Amino acid sequence: MLYDALPTSAASKTSSLRRHKRRYAYLCVFATLVVVGFLSFAVRTEHVQSKLAEIQLQLCTPALTAVVPEEQTPRMYLRVGPLGGEGMGSVLQHFKQSIVLSQVLDSSLHFGWNEVWDHRYSQSDIYNANAESQTLNVTKACRMQDFIPHEDRDAVVRGWCAGEDSAIARLDEARTRMADCTGILDTEVDELMQDLNGCIMPWVRSRLIPPPSSSSPSAAHPLPYSSDPSRRLSVGIHIRWGDTAPPPGTDISTHDFYGSMNFPDIARVLTDLRAFSSNPLEITIAMEEADRAVIALLNLEAEEYTLLDSPQTQALDDLRVLSRSDVLLLGESSYGVLTHLLAPPGLTIVKGGGLGKFRNTSGFGRHVVYLDDYKAEDIELLLIPL
Known part of the structure; x- marks a missing residue:
């Protein structure tokens, strides 16, 4: 079952309104005939008959307008508590x-605790930036844990993302019970999910990709390479800082990295990319607290690549x-x-894959190839759009 087919979806609301309008129209006609018949029988005067249209309007108009809801801002779903000091x-x-829960419940997820941690930026600021500005309506604020307890959340969310009937039914029930909640508070403090990125991918993109009108230099995505294979091919490499600080x-x-692609494998793929492209590659390397001596192990000249190592306050721009x-x-770093x-x-070519972080993440037209299978x-x- 898809949630846009539920009774509370926009499509079904429109259908419901049409049914209500038809019912009221029938009642309106019936009531008008009764009144007209009675008045015509009781008093056959020009004055009364001239009022029939007005009486019909008074009988029918309130009923028809009463079922048309006003456009409303989605209620706030507030994640209470700090997000912690980890990176984005x-x-x-x-x-x-x-x-997932906020999307199922037709609400807008916001984060509180606007704290600046050691990395010198606020996670709440970053993930709230593209959210619709609103305040929490506490007229009837509901706590998420009273409807989906902590011990059930993981299984229910995983089941919903997988399309399992039991999970969908469980969330349908919660959605119905929470229909009149004016705001939702989520007090969860113990959650860790490394996979399910395909399920949340649309939400992440909506929050972290700048709107087209943005003045940010990183706002506009380029056209796919398949649309103009004559241009230079851009290659992005992430070197996880922790991987380059071994004992x-x-x-x-030759070290086997945890969250990055190993240097010999990067060199091999770059060789293949140079053979594929008729132009020099545009290489970008992202490395926090970059060590040029480490990057030199890739045998790249300084003019061959652009290094991303901005201050932490500009971390989102680098991303x-x-x-x-x-x-x-990439490796499987977060x-x-x-x-x-x-x-x-x-x-995207990925070293690893055992954690399932890249599973089902081709929804926006990007191919994923695991290094173990790479040719x-x-x-x-x-050249083959998805």
Whole structure:
């Protein structure tokens, strides 16, 4: 079952209004005939008959207008409590359930506790920025945990994302019971979901991609490479800071990274991309607290790449710039996944995959290829729009 087919959806509301209007029209005609017949029989005067149209209007108009609802701003779904001090990608793992539940309940998710942590930016500010401005209506504020308890949330949300009938029925019931809640409070403090990114991808894009009217230099996505293969091919690489700080004596050039693609694999894919493209590559490398000596292990000349290592207050801008790449070379770090979720149609090559972070994330036209399955011919997927 799709939620846009539920009785409270826009389509079904329109259908319901039509049914109500027909019923009131029938009642209106019946009532008018009764009144007309009575008055015509009782008093056959020109004055009374001249009032018949007015009587009909008085009988019918209130009934017809009473069932037409006014346009309303979605109620606020407020996630109460701090989001924590992790980065933009990691913190997303702690409120995916709130994203799903707020969408099912036709409400707008907002975050409180506007705190600035060690990374010097507020997660609430970032994820609230593109939300519709509103205040919490506490006339009848409901607590989410009173309808879907903590111990049931994970299974219900996973089931809904997978289209399981039992989970959909459970949320249908909660939706009906919460229909008259003017605001929703979510007090969850213990959530960790590394997967399900495909389920929340539209919401993430709506919050973190600047609107077309934005003056941000990272606002506009380029046209897909398939629309103009003669242009330069852009390649984005994320090097996770923690991966390049192993114990002393570790050979980083051959080290097996946790959240980034290993350097030998990056070099191999870059070789394939150069063979595929007739123009020099546009390479962008994102690395927090970048170490040029580490990047030098990729055997790139300084003029061959652009380094993204802005102050933390500009972290979102760096994320957006990296996401605009035609090809992304990533590991399973949360930052890398978030970059992919924002990316335009293109190709993402991923080291790993065991955590399921990239599962079902091709909804916006981007191919995902896991490094274990990668072949040079996969680059031709850039020419095949999804």
